[in-house]
Amino acid sequence: MTALARNWPWFLLALAVAATTHLVSIRIIPHLVMARVLDRVGPMDAVRHGRRPDENSRAVVRPSPDLLYSTCPYDLSAGPVRVTAPVPPGTYWSVSAFDADTDNFFVENDRQAADRVDFVIARHAAAARAHGLPVVVSPTNRGLILFRTLIDDEKRLGEIDRVRRQAACGRLKR
């Protein structure tokens, strides 16, 4: 108790530093996690089709073994990126986008997209409007587009996999 009474300013300082460290670390964790994933999922502005998740799938936590995931990490600092994909028929499918802080700012599923999607992801709506394509505005330069395709029937796995592999993303040509 005497040690505490004599050193209370230092205890206060330690507590203030602890509170600040705690709040700052909670805030930057999403950004750190996303930066690590973007470094690990493959080349920028290109789709990578993941194999069906199993116990060796350790790039992203809690994958669903019933979904096929395709990813396109993007970097808009050099310009907008175009995303095209046919929608596999008769099963759940979605395309979603996550910014550099892991926030999900866009999602469209098979029911909303009809038979295919074709859009541009850009920092500013005006940057890509000239191309006449729908524009999805990303809050940050870097982020990730994620395609999910449900394997609703094991017998259809081959067919579903073939269609989902036609998804593509790449730098928008001027």
Next chain:
Amino acid sequence: MAEAGQRRSWRTQPYGDGEKLPFPGKIAGSLCGGGESGLGMRIVWKAVASGLAGVALGLLATGLVLRGGMPGGVVDGPWQTSLTIGSAGGDALTRAQVALHGLFALNRGETIYYTARRDDGGEALTGDCRYRVSGRDPATRWWSITAYGADDFLIPDPGRHYSVSKNSVTRDAHGRFAATVSAAPAEGDWIRVAHAPFSLTLRLYNPEPGVAADPAHAALPSIEKVACG
């Protein structure tokens, strides 16, 4: 020396006793108290030690609050979810939890993710026990129940018994299904776990509007402990 003069001026304050001085006075008091040359160093040392202890304590607190897994708040039987998963509107803690334990989760209009770490009786789920997960199809376009190890990854099984889903389960005449969750092989619908703590994720893809609006009152499967050992 000006510095020495300043130190002495502190000494001439009515507070003769350094112990009773307020914070700045205390530092000054200990700076001049006894006039030893090592006192400045002692203060620097104390400041560094306090700072390091603070950083360590802050990181420890962060580690502790993030250990719990996916964010909760909304409770439906043994299942928990949060209304703000997959939305930028989530608070900092929810977003950190999702980034660590459920990265790339979608918003609840698209998918609701429920997590169970305990059975119906409130006991932690462990592969040392056998569980019966049963119920009717939740009100959604598609659903699945998947087991994950404490590391948030799928639990090894060469037969791919990672999950049961709307497409895979067998239902009785009343539309009820019952799956076994255990480390040892089981008849019928079976999710394999290891002899270790695990958790279950219930995914509802394109949930009915009523479920998305009120995820605490969805009719979800029960998780019943059958036997242990």
